[in-house]
Amino acid sequence: MPTFKLSTSPILTQKSDCLLLFAAATETRVLLSPAAKEADKKLDGQIAKLIKNGDFHGKSGESAWLATGKLSHKRVLLAGLGNSEEDARDGLTAAFTACTKRNVQHVAVTVANLPATLVEHTVSAATVAEYQYHQGGFTPKAGKLRQVTLAKPKNFSSKQLKTATAAAAGINLTRHLAEQPGNICTPVFLGQCAQALAKKTTLRAKVLDEKQIRKLKMGALLAVAKGSVNPPRFIILQHKGGNAKDAPVVLVGKGVTFDTGGISIKPAPAMDEMKFDMCGAATVFGVMQAVAQAKMPLNVTGIIPTCENMPDGRAVKPGDVITAASGKTIEVLNTDAEGRLILADALHYADKLKPVAVIDIATLTGACVIALGHHVSGLMGRGDKLLSALTAAGDAVGDPCWQLPMGKKYQKQLKTDYADVANIGGRSAGTITAACFLSRFSECEQWAHLDIAGTAWTTGKRATGRPVALLTRYLSTLAARQR
Numbered sequence: 001m002p003t004f005k006l007s008t009s010p011i012l013t014q015k016s017d018c019l020l021l022f023a024a025a026t027e028t029r030v031l032l033s034p035a036a037k038e039a040d041k042k043l044d045g046q047i048a049k050l051i052k053n054g055d056f057h058g059k060s061g062e063s064a065w066l067a068t069g070k071l072s073h074k075r076v077l078l079a080g081l082g083n084s085e086e087d088a089r090d091g092l093t094a095a096f097t098a099c100t101k102r103n104v105q106h107v108a109v110t111v112a113n114l115p116a117t118l119v120e121h122t123v124s125a126a127t128v129a130e131y132q133y134h135q136g137g138f139t140p141k142a143g144k145l146r147q148v149t150l151a152k153p154k155n156f157s158s159k160q161l162k163t164a165t166a167a168a169a170g171i172n173l174t175r176h177l178a179e180q181p182g183n184i185c186t187p188v189f190l191g192q193c194a195q196a197l198a199k200k201t202t203l204r205a206k207v208l209d210e211k212q213i214r215k216l217k218m219g220a221l222l223a224v225a226k227g228s229v230n231p232p233r234f235i236i237l238q239h240k241g242g243n244a245k246d247a248p249v250v251l252v253g254k255g256v257t258f259d260t261g262g263i264s265i266k267p268a269p270a271m272d273e274m275k276f277d278m279c280g281a282a283t284v285f286g287v288m289q290a291v292a293q294a295k296m297p298l299n300v301t302g303i304i305p306t307c308e309n310m311p312d313g314r315a316v317k318p319g320d321v322i323t324a325a326s327g328k329t330i331e332v333l334n335t336d337a338e339g340r341l342i343l344a345d346a347l348h349y350a351d352k353l354k355p356v357a358v359i360d361i362a363t364l365t366g367a368c369v370i371a372l373g374h375h376v377s378g379l380m381g382r383g384d385k386l387l388s389a390l391t392a393a394g395d396a397v398g399d400p401c402w403q404l405p406m407g408k409k410y411q412k413q414l415k416t417d418y419a420d421v422a423n424i425g426g427r428s429a430g431t432i433t434a435a436c437f438l439s440r441f442s443e444c445e446q447w448a449h450l451d452i453a454g455t456a457w458t459t460g461k462r463a464t465g466r467p468v469a470l471l472t473r474y475l476s477t478l479a480a481r482q483r
């Protein structure tokens with residue numbers, strides 16, 4: 001990722017490969033940033049002319065390459081930020097994408113008058129634009145963008161910059177892992193990735209193999225893993241930034257490295273997208289790296305149950321009854337509802353760590369994509385304090401989630417005569433009944449479940465890195481409050 005520098009000396013008179021200037025828009029007017037106004041004097045009034053001629057409106061995503069005039073920057077790009085914070089985020093993303101398309105190595109950005117949340121997003125937009133897919137390895141490779149110089153805003157500290165760069169690097173790590181094909185990104189690969197991350201950071205990693213998983217009686221994880229020649233792993237990542245006695249926040253990520261559906265096999269169209277069924281796990285990797293890199297004064301533990309869901313002569317079958325680590329029995333009525341099974345064992349493990357809060361992240365239900373589409377993640381759980389903090393964190397960083405109800409009546413849909421609980425609850429409210437199933441395996445008073453089936457990757461089959469920004473913001477807010 002690029003290096004970010006907060007500069008207190010004037011940006012306009014410095015040198016870079018590209019100077020980024022901004023304009024916002026109201027219904028009727030184009031609003032130039034103070035820096036853009038200042039720059040236009042040295043740009044022979046090009047900006048004023050563009051606006052007067054009606055060729056630039058300041059809308060989000062709009063941009064214009066200008067002649068450099070009397071400035072010593074190699075290029076000058078004027079970018080529109082529209083008239084809302086959401087518009088501005090999209091505008092920043094578009095501006096940096098335009099830069100990386102031209103192989104720009106050093107960008108100078110006039111962010112001094114932007115609110116802190118947008119300065120943070122500038123860091124994330126630059127980092128995200130720089131990302132390029134490459135196959136294999138535990139880290140994203142460096143792109144062409146090497147340096148971003150930001151005109152230091154008054155209310156923006158180097159500590160805020162540190163948190164923003166850590167979050168942005170986390171997003172790219174998550175995207176990198178998420179986009180790996182299923183034959184590369186196996187449970188064993190994710191285990192190695194945890195070891196590699198521990199080596200690179202202050203995190204501690206523990207990777208349990210099949211034998212150790214059996215010892216913990218994780219019958220639900222083992223049942224899903226049974227059909228695959230790729231053995232499962234149970235990964236624990238620890239950040240000890242708080243006092244030894246402080247109860248940890250626990251993050252649990254679904255790590256199904258490929259979901260065929262198992263014996264209840266999925267239809268062929270778009271089945272390739274089920275390589276993304278480990279995006280919850282990838283999110284935990286990204287957030288744990290961010291937490292370590294930003295040295296957050298908190299204890300955070302990441303837990304990843306990971307396996308592959310395959311049809312096979314040894315695979316778990318519809319109607320099979322299995323026993324989870326908690327001792328509860330589950331009737332597996334559909335082997336494609338496998339995410340909740342592996343999470344059941346992981347949530348039970350999380351409870352044993354006596355956490356202050358547990359947050360699980362999972363590409364759990366197709367129904368969530370139908371309910372909420374691709375723009376907001378589904379949020380369910382118990383503990384209003386946690387749920388409202390997560391909602392606020394998501395809104396603050398443009399990575400929103402939306403709470404769905406989880407009343408008692410939905411729980412009845414999971415009733416069966418053959419076990420304590422069935423793993424599916426019928427056609428209606430599929431996202432909610434999946435969360436109801438999870439609730440049976442978590443006893444933490446502050447427990448949240450994020451269903452990221454619609455938000456973790458795009459219809460263009462690219463990973464988004466969501467909800468790393470949401471979770472990093474939630475944790476950094478928590479860290480700031482504890483000090």
Ligand code: BES
Pocket residue numbers: 259261277334336337338339363364365366367369424425430453454
């Ligand atoms: N990984 C899928 C959920 C999913 C599907 C995410 C499509 C994103 C896009 C999950 O394991 C699954 O298969 N869920 C089933 C549950 C059903 C059998 C109750 C589903 O959503 O169809």
Ligand code: MN
Pocket residue numbers: 259261335336337338339
């Ligand atoms: Mn499935």
Ligand code: ZN
Pocket residue numbers: 256259277336338339363364
């Ligand atoms: Zn799945």
